[in-house]
Amino acid sequence: MPEKRLHTIVKGRVQGVCFRDFAKREALILRLKGNVKNLSDGSVEVIAEGSEEKLGKLLAKLYEGPINAEVTEIEKEITEAQGGFKTFSISF
Secondary structure, three states, X not given: OOOEEEEEEEEEEOOOOOHHHHHHHHHHHOOOEEEEEEOOOOOEEEEEEXXXXXXXXXXXXXXXXXXXXXXXXXXXXXXXXXXXXXXXEEEO
């Protein structure tokens, strides 16, 4: 089964609440590759690659977020994996 890419923009109170650390930890637990970064509009972008099942589990975790986060919306797109990631990292 080919790997997929999940590209999300997470909106709400998601900066300054350790959301990037949370996303990285959850992605590494699921053995996904990709990255997470804050965007200038206050949202967080998460790109992850792996099996569709694991991406679904990550997406569910992103809706929960860390304890001080308040996720109001997630824009998401699933496409074919493009590769290029060695691990899951935080971009600054």
